[in-house]
Amino acid sequence: MIPIEPYIVLSALIFTIGGVGFLVRRNVLVTLMSIEVMLNATNLALVAFNRSRLAPSLAQTYPGQSHTGQVFAFFIIAAEAAEVAVGLAIVLALYRLRRTVLSDEADLLKN
Amino acid sequence: MSTLGMVYFYVCAALAVSGALAVVIARNPIRSAMGLLLLILSIAGLFLALHAQFLAAVQLIVYAGAIVVLFLFVIMLLGPSASPPLDHRGIVGRAFGGTLFALATLTALAAVVRATLSTHRTMAMPVPDSTFGGIDAFGTVLFSDDLAPFEVSSALLMVAVIGAVAVAKGRQGLPGLSPGEKTLAHVPAHSELAHSGVFRHDIEAIDTPAAPGTDVRPSSAAAASGADPDSIPTGRPGRPGQPGEIAGTKGDPR
Numbered sequence: 001m002i003p004i005e006p007y008i009v010l011s012a013l014i015f016t017i018g019g020v021g022f023l024v025r026r027n028v029l030v031t032l033m034s035i036e037v038m039l040n041a042t043n044l045a046l047v048a049f050n051r052s053r054l055a056p057s058l059a060q061t062y063p064g065q066s067h068t069g070q071v072f073a074f075f076i077i078a079a080e081a082a083e084v085a086v087g088l089a090i091v092l093a094l095y096r097l098r099r100t101v102l103s104d105e106a107d108l109l110k111n
Numbered sequence: 112m113s114t115l116g117m118v119y120f121y122v123c124a125a126l127a128v129s130g131a132l133a134v135v136i137a138r139n140p141i142r143s144a145m146g147l148l149l150l151i152l153s154i155a156g157l158f159l160a161l162h163a164q165f166l167a168a169v170q171l172i173v174y175a176g177a178i179v180v181l182f183l184f185v186i187m188l189l190g191p192s193a194s195p196p197l198d199h200r201g202i203v204g205r206a207f208g209g210t211l212f213a214l215a216t217l218t219a220l221a222a223v224v225r226a227t228l229s230t231h232r233t234m235a236m237p238v239p240d241s242t243f244g245g246i247d248a249f250g251t252v253l254f255s256d257d258l259a260p261f262e263v264s265s266a267l268l269m270v271a272v273i274g275a276v277a278v279a280k281g282r283q284g285l286p287g288l289s290p291g292e293k294t295l296a297h298v299p300a301h302s303e304l305a306h307s308g309v310f311r312h313d314i315e316a317i318d319t320p321a322a323p324g325t326d327v328r329p330s331s332a333a334a335a336s337g338a339d340p341d342s343i344p345t346g347r348p349g350r351p352g353q354p355g356e357i358a359g360t361k362g363d364p365r
Contacts, residue, residue: 002113002116002236003163003235003236005224005227006120006124007123007157007161008181008223009118009220009224010124010127010128010157010222012217012219012220013128013220014127014131014247015216016130016134016151016213016217016220017128017131017132017134017135018131018134019209019213019216020135020209020210020212020213021131021134022204022219022330023208023212024135024208024209024276025135025145026201026205027140027194027195027325029140029143029182029185029186029193030135030140030143032182033134033140033143033144033146033147033182034135035135035269036134037131037135037147037150038152038176040151040174040205042327044154044157044158044163045167046262047157047158047161047163047166048160048161050163050344051161051162051163051236051239051259052236052237053316054237054239054243058254061206063245064194064240064242064248065166065239065240067243067244067248067249067252068166068247068328070163070166070244071249071252071253072277073166073256073262074166074169074249074253075260076189077166077169077170077173078175078267078268079264079267080178081173081177081268081271082176082265082267082268082270082271083179083271084178084181084182084298085271085274085275086271086278088181088182088185088273088275088279089274089275089276089278089279090278091185092185092188092278092279093278093279093281095192096281096326099192100192100195101192101193101195102195104200104201110322
């Protein structure tokens with residue numbers, strides 16, 4: 001098996017790409033997808049750390065190795081599904097209000 | 112075996128990075144969604160290499176099966192408005208912010224890698240149990256010790272579904288919203304452009320130049336009120352021949 005470091009480097013690289021996309025793109029849809037990219041990168045890091053430690057489980061009912069990182073990644077996936085549903089609903093509401101999907105034209109609070 | 116594992120990792124890593132780059136770079140949001148799909152598939156492959164079989168399956172089902180499809184639904188719903196034409200306003204500030212973020216993250220990454228390489232030699236990961244990461248072990252943990260957060264996450268999903276329906280449905284069903292209010296709500300972001308004879312891609316007919324000198328604003332307001340706000344699925348309000356278009360709102364004798 002290969003060590004954990006390549007996984008962490010890959011995760012940081014993907015996170016950086018997603019963060020740059022979040023900051024640079026104006027299309028709200030692409031912005032949401034960039035958030036997805038960043039969360040995927042964090043999931044990869046969590047699972048890789050879980051795999052590299054393999055500490056004995058602290059759970060009373062489960063005697064094997066600890067799954068904490070994987071459970072965290074699982075909950076991140078659940079939270080992400082919720083975030084995408086609400087985010088896309090907001091995109092639709094913005095489009096209905098302003099006929100645009102560009103984030104810098106959502107300036108109703110300006111002036 | 113080890114060489115095979117290395118090859119597998121680097122193939123998945125290259126696919127993941129190219130998918131992430133496609134999400135950020137692509138002009139068309141559908142291509143961005145396809146890049147996201149590629150990223151998700153290759154990360155599921157990496158989960159398999161990390162002995163997280165259940166998470167790989169969840170990744171495929173939830174992301175590729177639900178989230179990417181949801182993105183595609185919304186992109187198709189918005190039609191061509193989902194990929195507005197290129198304009199370079201504010202590009203300097205955004206590029207500066209993006210570069211700063213990338214430099215900061217990559218510097219932190221380089222520092223971490225240097226510290227790791229100087230302190231100890233990189234070693235291979237320990238061998239897990241045969242049940243590690245499978246649905247048996249994962250389900251046992253999830254339904255015993257992590258039961259409380261699991262139940263809370265179901266409440267989170269419920270609230271998110273209700274909130275998404277409430278936000279996306281909007282207010283058009285409520286009584287007491289007069290047509291005048293609707294017209295005000297639909298004045299586009301750059302309505303002053305209507306007087307300068309530029310192309311109006313957002314609310315008028317696509318790429319119809321507003322003739323300079325003619326009074327465009329009342330007709331655009333009429334088109335805005337004439338375009339049914341319910342007709343988001345058809346997209347492109349005011350396109351000629353569209354069923355949502357009310358003939359005659361633009362003074363057309365047809």
